[in-house]
Amino acid sequence: MIKTGVEVLVENDCFIAINKPARLLSIPDREGKDISLKKILEEQYGKGNIFTVHRLDRDTSGVIVFAKDEATHKQLSALFEGRDVEKYYVGLVQGTPFSDKGSIEEPIMEHPGKITKMMTHQKGKPSHTEYEVLEKFRRYTLMRFQIHTGRTHQIRVHMQHMGNSIVCDELYGSAEPIFISALKNNYHLSKKEDAERPILSRLALHSQQLKFTFNDVEYNIEAPLPKDLRALLQQMRKLKA
Incomplete structure (x- = not known):
């Protein structure tokens, strides 16, 4: 870990791969007020x-890579x-x-009415997402995605197009958080609690794995699921069992 407690997954003289926490900006935004x-x-x-190689949405957790010099930045950017x-x-x-299982190849473009939003449209840029169902629950489904293009909000837009938006996605679905009481019929607050806290209140998307070859070395960088997603899955598996 570096000084701030952010988890380092891989580090060498050329680049550093971090397990980015949710709610942390990848790079500074226009206002520059929030930490990145x-x-x-x-x-x-x-x-x-x-040097910035690629980005993750603010609420997306997981693997992200930064270069440590201009030459590496150029090489890694070309790979991506x-x-x-x-x-x-x-x-x-x-x-x-x-x-x-399936493949979505709907083109994506900027939404004409909203600066921060994207949409599928025939005039958009080619976009390709492969998906696979990992686990089914009563109201939700755990999925794995491989993206072959790197469009802004690609997975989120494609899943909205399919009619199965990412959980807690305020732009392309519903921002409504998940509470244990919504999963359990007989849930009761503990005596220490004044109000129930959501078990998940951010975009349920995690950058799990990056695989690439750099300077003749093959890298397979993985980030474990964060605590909030693990806790939610654990509760839903208990109920399913």
């Missing part, structure tokens, strides 16, 4: 020693842009998809 992962790394390694990186995500979606 890049800012945290720059404070430790120096401002000229951290050239689709030479295998990118896998795990997400919890609303309902149950029609098919347990």
